[in-house]
Amino acid sequence: MSKLQRRLHPAGMLLSIVRTVRHAFFPALFFFVFHPAEESSWIYWGRIGFLAFIAVSIVWTVLKWWMFRYEFREHALYVYEGLFVKSERHVPFSRIQNAQRNTSFPHRLLGLTALSLETGGEEASLKLEAVTKREADRVEAMVKGEEEPDERILHFQATNRELLKASFTSFSFFLIIPLLASLYFTVDDFLSLGGFTKKAVDYVAGSLWLLVPISAGLVILGIAAGIIITYLQYGNSAIMSDEKRIYLKKGLLNETFFTITREKVQAVKWKQSFVKKWFGLVEVELISAGDTGEEELETNSLYPFLPEKDAQKMIKELLPQYELKNEMQKLPAASLWIKLLRPSYIWIIATAVLLWQLPAYWYASPVLLFWILLLRWLAFKQARYTINGDFIQLKTGSLFTELLLTTR
Numbered sequence: 521m522s523k524l525q526r527r528l529h530p531a532g533m534l535l536s537i538v539r540t541v542r543h544a545f546f547p548a549l550f551f552f553v554f555h556p557a558e559e560s561s562w563i564y565w566g567r568i569g570f571l572a573f574i575a576v577s578i579v580w581t582v583l584k585w586w587m588f589r590y591e592f593r594e595h596a597l598y599v600y601e602g603l604f605v606k607s608e609r610h611v612p613f614s615r616i617q618n619a620q621r622n623t624s625f626p627h628r629l630l631g632l633t634a635l636s637l638e639t640g641g642e643e644a645s646l647k648l649e650a651v652t653k654r655e656a657d658r659v660e661a662m663v664k665g666e667e668e669p670d671e672r673i674l675h676f677q678a679t680n681r682e683l684l685k686a687s688f689t690s691f692s693f694f695l696i697i698p699l700l701a702s703l704y705f706t707v708d709d710f711l712s713l714g715g716f717t718k719k720a721v722d723y724v725a726g727s728l729w730l731l732v733p734i735s736a737g738l739v740i741l742g743i744a745a746g747i748i749i750t751y752l753q754y755g756n757s758a759i760m761s762d763e764k765r766i767y768l769k770k771g772l773l774n775e776t777f778f779t780i781t782r783e784k785v786q787a788v789k790w791k792q793s794f795v796k797k798w799f800g801l802v803e804v805e806l807i808s809a810g811d812t813g814e815e816e817l818e819t820n821s822l823y824p825f826l827p828e829k830d831a832q833k834m835i836k837e838l839l840p841q842y843e844l845k846n847e848m849q850k851l852p853a854a855s856l857w858i859k860l861l862r863p864s865y866i867w868i869i870a871t872a873v874l875l876w877q878l879p880a881y882w883y884a885s886p887v888l889l890f891w892i893l894l895l896r897w898l899a900f901k902q903a904r905y906t907i908n909g910d911f912i913q914l915k916t917g918s919l920f921t922e923l924l925l926t927t928r
Contacts, residue, residue, distance in 0.1 A: 525591040525600070531630045532650025536581040538626060544574060590648070592662050597637075597885050599646060611646060615639040617784045617808060618820070621656060621777035626643055628775070634661060659781070661832050672767060675834050676823060678757035686825035687743075687750035714804035718831055755825050766806065767910050768822060784808040785924035788835060794919050801825045804835065807926075841923055845913055855903075859896045869890055895919070 545739075551567045589600045597616075599609040618638040627633055633658045635648045648659070678686075745821070755772035768778040787807040796802060803824040822834070832844055871885040898918035906913045915923040 524593075525589040526655075527589055528648060529630075529650045529652060529655075530585070530631055531632060532894065533581050533585045535626055535630070535632075535650055536585075537578055540574065540577045540581070543689065544570070548793070555634040571722070597659075597663070602771040611639060613663050617781060619660055619663065621775075623771075623775040623777070625773050634800075637663065637730055670793060670915050672760040672762050673837075674758060674760050675837055676757075676759040676825065676826070676830065678754060678770075681753055683754060683825075684747065685801070686748045686754060689799050689801055689825060690746070690750060714730075734818045737816070749893060754824070759838075761824055766838055768820070770823070778820060780806060780808055782839065785839060785842075787840065787924060788844075789925075790831070790844075790923040792921050792923075796825070797921075800828050802831050804831050842911070843908065844925060847905050848915060850907075850914060851900060853909075856897070856900045859900055860893055862896075864892050906908070 543918070551563060551570055570783055584601075587601055587603050587606075587802045591598050592916060594673070595613050597611045597613070599611070599733055601609075615672060616637045616639050620636045620638070621633045622636070624632040630650075631652060632650045632790055633656050635651055637646045637648075637659075639645065648656075752771070752773045754770050756775070757770040758768075759769040760769070763783060766780050766782060766785075768780075770775075770776050785806050785808050789805040789807060791803040791805065804822045807820065808820060808912055811870045822831075824833070835842055835844065858884075867885070867889050870888055874881060874885055902917055902921050904913075904915040904923075910927050911921065911925060912927075913925045915921060
């Protein structure tokens with residue numbers, strides 16, 4: 521190996537092994553806790569196969585770490601990987617458009633971070649799974665071609681009040697409902713309680729003196745869980761910029777730091793649900809040439825719960841050329857009739873199934889048709905467009921609206 525070539529931090533192997541064990545947790549419960557070995561032969565061989573899978577995964581993790589190397593040459597990043605089929609990737613610095621750091625809780629414990637470099641083209645990202653923060657700084661500096669970082673301007677910092685408002689508009693407190701439903705349907709089978717859970721639920725449902733306080737307690741628990749989830753996911757959120765780039769930071773437990781070059785931004789999108797509109801909040805996304813659409817890398821969202829006035833002001837500061845026009849043109853009235861008269865295949869299929877399987881509930885068909893027509897009418901009322909110099913501005917949606925500002 522060349523002296524210029526580097527491997528990822530060895531502790532990255534531990535992170536991969538921990539990730540494998542975490543994914544194998546429920547299969548382990550199934551094979552080693554809920555089913556005794558003498559129950560059947562397939563349980564015995566299932567255990568053998570499970571342990572073999574864990575062993576092979578650990579060996580593969582070590583080999584993968586050993587074979588992965590990277591180095592800088594002139595104005596390009598070279599990556600070498602592969603065991604049986606070796607490959608070499610050559611990524612010019614000019615193609616690297618965005619950089620993102622994901623520092624999970626295990627990363628933080630080990631003093632590491634994961635660095636993703638996004639590029640255009642088919643191979644849209646290159647990820648260094650485990651490097652020290654100092655090494656991540658070095659890689660970013662090499663890619664940017666800078667020795668000293670520019671002074672950053674803070675445009676937004678999430679406060680406790682904004683995070684509290686965000687916890688309600690995100691509906692994260694509703695996550696407790698599927699959790700309780702899952703426990704209700706599975707706890708009896710796993711713990712062999714003989715229907716105790718159903719009897720307990722039926723007893724509580726028939727006793728008002730128990731139902732009211734338990735329901736209130738569940739509501740409070742759901743709200744508290746929603747607030748905690750929102751604080752962990754969006755706490756410490758900040759939006760910063762320097763002369764060339766925009767920096768986005770979020771997360772307390774798992775920290776994400778995203779960098780995007782100003783000149784690479786190709787469009788700005790405002791996203792707003794009915795509830796966010798009620799609270800005067802909006803989500804702003806920056807769409808760039810390096811946008812991969814991969815969920816793991818997140819989208820380049822500034823912050824999902826920005827106050828509308830602050831969002832418009834911030835875009836003027838970050839991207840002065842992207843001027844949002846409040847006055848937009850409506851669609852002609854004739855387009856409403858085109859929307860309303862267009863056949864709905866969802867309604868046709870649903871009506872056919874309903875009349876065939878459940879004819880007694882025929883009234884659901886006109887209700888569904890009314891709802892479809894209502895959404896189309898709302899989409900017509902919300903639709904707007906305008907052209908401003910080299911930019912075109914489009915607004916679409918019904919209950920959830922999107923406003924896109926992009927170059928023509």
